[in-house]
Amino acid sequence: MIPLISIPEQSFSKLEELRDAIASRNRSIHEVPIHKISLSENGILRAGGFEGHLTEPALYGLLNTEGVPPEFAVKRCPVDLLVTIVGRLAHEQNISIIIQSTNGSATGIIPAGQHPIPYNMIIDHLSIDRPIREATLGTDCLRITAATNNSKELLPDDRFSFGWELITSENGWRPTEVWQWVVREICTNGALGFDKAPLFKRAYNSSEPVLVSLQGLIYTLDNQIQPPLLEPAVRWAAQKEIGAEHALVIDYLARRLEGDATRMELNDIGAGSTWYDLVNTLTSLARLHTVEARRRYEAEGGVLFNWFMRQGRSRPSWRRMSCDECEFSSVGELREQI
Secondary structure, rough: OOOEOOOOOOEEEEEEEEEHHHHOEEEEEEEEEEHHEOOOOOOEEEEEEEEEEHHHHHHHHHHHHOOHHHHHHHHHHHHHHHHHHHHHHHHHOOOHHHHEEEOOOOEEEEOOOOOOOOHHHHHHOOOOOHHHHOEEOOOOEEEEEEEEEOOOEEEOOOOEEEEEEEEEOOOOOEEEEEEEEEEEEEOOOEEEEEOOOEEEEEEOEEEOOOHHHHHHHHHHHHHHHOOOOOOOHHHHHHEEEOOHHHHHHHHHHHHHOOOHHHHHHHOOOOOOHHHHHHHHHHHHHHOOOOOHHHHHHHHHHHHHHHHHOOOOOOOOHHHHOOOHOOOOOOOOOOOOOO
16 A cells, blocks of 8 residues: 555634634645656655655545546555556546645645635635534545524424535545534534435536535525424434334444444444434444544434434335445435445
């Protein structure tokens, strides 16, 4: 495996803090013909005037640009062969690439002409005074969540707030999306993905002008966030035991998330536990993880809530054919991220 640089994840409670953190980084853009790049076995990328290590998103961006399957290249391909493949394909293509760098390391690589939305433009259009719940700046994404101040008591002394999640990346290989989001105030557990499609989506390779996309994004946040009808769902889930579904749903969640680790984390959930016990335990685990895994846990929580809204009168995900398990897949590629 080629050595890669990891950028620590940061979390903020205000957009102003997020903006200042981004501004404090030494960020630059380099556009070079792809035939000028070379990659060494110790992880150094050279491209025109740029020389530095890569993050994982930058390496995946380079491989995607060259048409190399990233999973094969990173997980199966010997390092010396990977370096040869990158160099060989670079000299066979007549395109330019954009290298995004932060503090001397490549953080994103995309074909020239691809226009992701820069984080600072998103923050400017949101306005630094807009209240948020949390902003998380990861290696490959920016996630912002916000909830209204008007919480609702769905069970005695158990209040929920409703709002939105914005997930985006300026590294150029994932869409910008807005999803409904809910947070249980007593423990700050979140859940998302109540719908089969995001409320807003800009594809990673969209040709729509960035400013037009930003206008649509802000309109969605200001006008199209409607709280899901969770009160009957929560009351049903709090009264209904898991029963005979226990083995199936635990196997499903272990398969969708982190295998035996997830199974162990759900060890206290038994057939006599309620569905509400399960969803609270599941979404509480999200807070133990970095942003990508956190979204997967919260998304599975949203899938459970979606089923609760039907009060068990529809076929749940864990009883569907495997070809149906990709439903909700676009939530940050949510289901395979979810």
